[in-house]
Amino acid sequence: MRKEVIPVPGRMTPNAGLHSARADLISRSVGYERVECDFGASKGKFLSECAALHPRVFFVGLEGLSERVIRTNKKIKRLGLANAAIWRGWGRESLEELVPEEFLDTLHISFPDPWPKRRHWGRRLVTPEFLESAASRLKIHGVLRLMTDHPGYFESMKRNIAAQRCWIEVPWDDGIVRPVTEFETIFMDKGEPIGRLSVAKTAY
Numbered sequence: 467m468r469k470e471v472i473p474v475p476g477r478m479t480p481n482a483g484l485h486s487a488r489a490d491l492i493s494r495s496v497g498y499e500r501v502e503c504d505f506g507a508s509k510g511k512f513l514s515e516c517a518a519l520h521p522r523v524f525f526v527g528l529e530g531l532s533e534r535v536i537r538t539n540k541k542i543k544r545l546g547l548a549n550a551a552i553w554r555g556w557g558r559e560s561l562e563e564l565v566p567e568e569f570l571d572t573l574h575i576s577f578p579d580p581w582p583k584r585r586h587w588g589r590r591l592v593t594p595e596f597l598e599s600a601a602s603r604l605k606i607h608g609v610l611r612l613m614t615d616h617p618g619y620f621e622s623m624k625r626n627i628a629a630q631r632c633w634i635e636v637p638w639d640d641g642i643v644r645p646v647t648e649f650e651t652i653f654m655d656k657g658e659p660i661g662r663l664s665v666a667k668t669a670y
């Protein structure tokens with residue numbers, strides 16, 4: 467099987483079809499108490515376990531690699547989860563294409579690729595522009611939940627958030643039971659520190 471190359475932002479726009487998927491997302495999520503999005507959902511562990519735990523909440527995933535989207539879709543089907551769906555999409559453009567404005571109650575970004583070398587920092591997902599897109603897709607009081615194992619990336623996330631007036635930090639523990647993500651398990655098993663930040667969108 468051909469190995470898929472991870473596109474570098476700006477060089478590829480593999481988000482074809484996502485805008486038409488928006489109508490599907492809207493109709494499938496009608497009637498649920500909340501809508502949560504897992505961006506960079508990988509093989510769908512967190513997405514599917516969340517959906518199984520919270521049947522009255524709709525969970526939408528976005529993931530850049532199609533083979534992972536296929537695996538997640540198989541999992542969703544096998545578990546019979548009507549309240550979960552995933553689409554293939556890349557970068558902040560995919561969030562804007564798929565998700566309507568002020569639609570999400572929660573957006574999870576867990577362990578985005580850290581791109582530790584300085585010359586690759588431009589490839590990082592959580593940029594000021596991404597945060598603007600995230601704010602536009604969250605409802606007022608909607609929450610962005612970020613996790614990373616990379617201290618430098620965590621610092622840059624915090625700086626970028628502090629520079630935007632629309633965010634206010636809220637407690638990480640919001641009383642909702644959530645499973646651990648695939649990468650969270652890996653870093654917890656290694657005993658490595660994890661940066662966690664939860665911020666709500668204010669009526670700025």
Ligand SMILES: C[S@@+](CC[C@H](N)C(=O)[O-])C[C@H]1O[C@@H](n2cnc3c(N)ncnc32)[C@H](O)[C@@H]1O
Nearest residue numbers: 506508529530531555556557576577647648649
């Ligand atoms: C390090 S993994 C973390 C997976 C999962 N969130 C977790 O916590 O276990 C990052 C995932 O995000 C996807 N990804 C990375 N950059 C992306 C981008 N710009 N757009 C969409 N997906 C992306 C990768 O393909 C990968 O599945």
